[in-house]
Amino acid sequence: MRQLLKKILPPFAINKLKRVQASFHRKLTPFFSKSPFLSRIYFTFLNSSYHREQFANLRGMMAYKQRINEHKNSSNPLLRRNIHRIEKGLIMKPLKPVFALDYIEQTQQIYFASLKSTNHQPEELQWAGAVLAKYYNVVKIEQSDLLLKLANEFKANVEVEFENINQFTPYSHSELVKPKFTYQEFYRFIKIRRSTRWFKQAEVCREKIKQAIELASQAPSACNRQPYQFFVVDKQPLVSKISKLAIGSGGFAHNIPTIVAVVGDYSFYEHERDRHVIYIDASLAAMQFMQALPTLGLSSCPLNWPELSVQDRKISKLLSLAEYKKVIMLIAVGEAETEGGIPYSQKKTAEQLTHFVE
Ligand SMILES: Cc1cc2nc3c(=O)[nH]c(=O)nc-3n(C[C@H](O)[C@H](O)[C@H](O)COP(=O)(O)O)c2cc1C
Numbered sequence: 001m002r003q004l005l006k007k008i009l010p011p012f013a014i015n016k017l018k019r020v021q022a023s024f025h026r027k028l029t030p031f032f033s034k035s036p037f038l039s040r041i042y043f044t045f046l047n048s049s050y051h052r053e054q055f056a057n058l059r060g061m062m063a064y065k066q067r068i069n070e071h072k073n074s075s076n077p078l079l080r081r082n083i084h085r086i087e088k089g090l091i092m093k094p095l096k097p098v099f100a101l102d103y104i105e106q107t108q109q110i111y112f113a114s115l116k117s118t119n120h121q122p123e124e125l126q127w128a129g130a131v132l133a134k135y136y137n138v139v140k141i142e143q144s145d146l147l148l149k150l151a152n153e154f155k156a157n158v159e160v161e162f163e164n165i166n167q168f169t170p171y172s173h174s175e176l177v178k179p180k181f182t183y184q185e186f187y188r189f190i191k192i193r194r195s196t197r198w199f200k201q202a203e204v205c206r207e208k209i210k211q212a213i214e215l216a217s218q219a220p221s222a223c224n225r226q227p228y229q230f231f232v233v234d235k236q237p238l239v240s241k242i243s244k245l246a247i248g249s250g251g252f253a254h255n256i257p258t259i260v261a262v263v264g265d266y267s268f269y270e271h272e273r274d275r276h277v278i279y280i281d282a283s284l285a286a287m288q289f290m291q292a293l294p295t296l297g298l299s300s301c302p303l304n305w306p307e308l309s310v311q312d313r314k315i316s317k318l319l320s321l322a323e324y325k326k327v328i329m330l331i332a333v334g335e336a337e338t339e340g341g342i343p344y345s346q347k348k349t350a351e352q353l354t355h356f357v358e
Helices: 002-008 011-032 036-046 053-070 077-090 104-116 124-139 145-157 162-167 183-190 206-217 238-245 277-296 309-316
Strands: 228-233 258-265 299-303 325-335
Touching: 002 011, 011 036, 036 325, 053 077, 053 206, 053 309, 053 325, 077 104, 077 124, 077 258, 104 124, 124 145, 124 162, 124 299, 206 228, 206 277, 206 325, 228 238, 228 277, 238 325, 258 277, 277 299
Parallel strands: none
Antiparallel strands: 228 258, 258 325, 299 325
16 A cells, blocks of 8 residues: 555655654544553554564464474574573572473473474584483482473483583583773773774674674573574675664764674564564673674764565565564674774763662
């Protein structure tokens, strides 16, 4: 409908229509914001802004089932989640003699099936195997028939090296490397990352991008599922097309050498209650990605990706994204132009941002 109107109406009429539509919604909002029920009516029948997101979420829930059962991907979200839960059980104080009874069988089944898959990422399997081996070493298997059966099955099918058990399972905090820099030094380093919008017209080394992504991968994520990917675009005309799609890139889109789309993947989740996790996890990783870039001689500017279905459709097509994948944000990356300006961007004080709850 929108496309048809764009074809048959002149631009001034389209703009007029947009203004009428915006004013219509502004007038309706006070009434429909009165209760959760009314807001549901509004977003079901009068405002379709959430529809694409809801569709992607549902598609993701369907894709999740395939993902965990068909073992075609390099990572299995349920295996990751369950192994993560077992690791948490292994560090519990006090350690329970038996735990994870309600999901250990499922975990082992997925692990065995994943071992047979040629696509599965080996380190994920090493981790899962080591944690399961440690689990059977630690729990009192004789207290449960199920555990006895599963432990025997595991030992008959899997041989986990002793070093692997040590390397891929919980360790104590004292083994972590202590920071060799002070708070002030770290503060100075953090301030080196500033949103940079003017870049040299030089190719960005892919190896450096991968190094920054490696660092981004160390970010925390819910149940360690890491439901995101960095789509790196460094070839024209695609860089230009994508840069221009970002609404906030006006005036500098043409000089962006590489643009990275941080893409969240709903197919890592079984339930819609987890629908925000892709945004949270991807943003935490994106932050570490941007923080890593200055150490590699690169600079960046995050670019907003608002929920606009027309833009979303366009970028999904350009990046060939499945319907359950969503662009979370774009990041312009390149070598900073030395004399390019950086806005001062005053930061709020810690006092403003802190609320100690008494
Ligand atoms: C989610 C997000 C979206 C942003 N979108 C844009 C954008 O569309 N265009 C732009 O020029 N800057 C954008 N920025 C950069 C902000 O303007 C910038 O982070 C802020 O002014 C603080 O400056 P600093 O990054 O140099 O500390 C965005 C930043 C974030 C975190």
